Amino acid sequence: MNIYSAEVASICTQQKSWYLVQCKPRQDERAEDNLARQGYEISRPKCRYLRVIRGQRQWTVESLFPGYLFINLPTESNWGPLRSTRGVSRVVSFGGVPMAVSDNLVKQLQARVEKHGKSELKLGDNVRIIEDGFVELDAIFMAKDGDERVVLLIHILNRQMQISLPIASIGGNE
Structure with a gap:
């Protein structure tokens, strides 16, 4: 086994956790795209809202938590590439240590957004x-x-x- 495959095997067997990433103002989508392009597992729950734009009612899709997204990483990850990713401001941490978010919480958010995002309610539903x-x-x-x-x-x-x-x-x- 060469050094590269040993490193990949090590990363695959490490325990992964979800972490909260703060994005730069109005750059949630940009951060999500750039992190996904780098191969990270991302969750950015979105909701559809009915807004009045230029006098007309239109459906828009926005982040459920504007300015934030979740990233799934091994606990002992190198945080450097995240900080230099366009659209990312920082990993939310306490005392300099990134705090893990409950896997269950992220799964519940994803399930709820998927359930409510499938179809809009109609009269009589x-x-x-x-x-x-x-x-x-x-x-x-x-x-x-x-x-x-x-x-x-x-x-x-x-x-x-x-x-x-x-x-x-x-x-x-x-």
């Missing part, structure tokens, strides 16, 4: 309330109430009622 005071209750999507809230039709106590909840409180199409 069945949804399940996953948070708030109506947990596990089925509802019907009626409308959006601003950027962050939805109006739902629920059937409770033999009556139909309209309620308004944060969009994060529903579990998508059923």
Whole structure:
């Protein structure tokens, strides 16, 4: 086994963790592209927002955490190439030591973004309330109430009622 293949085998067997990278202002996408081009595993959760641009409503895709992204690296990595990557400001650290982010947290963010990013809710779609005071209750999507809230039709106590909840409180199409 030559030195190069021994180094690659060593890196592949090391424990990997997710770390938070701060990007330069408005350069999230640039940092993501440059890090991916270098072969790093990156996660930059994105959301679709309805914005008014030049008087017209348009869907835009933006970072869920503007100015930040996650990178998956072995614990004993060389951090030098990250700091010199265009679009990257720094690796978030405490006391000079990069702090690992929970694998579970990153997986949950990825799953949630994928689930909500697949399709937009339409009038009459069945949804399940996953948070708030109506947990596990089925509802019907009626409308959006601003950027962050939805109006739902629920059937409770033999009556139909309209309620308004944060969009994060529903579990998508059923």
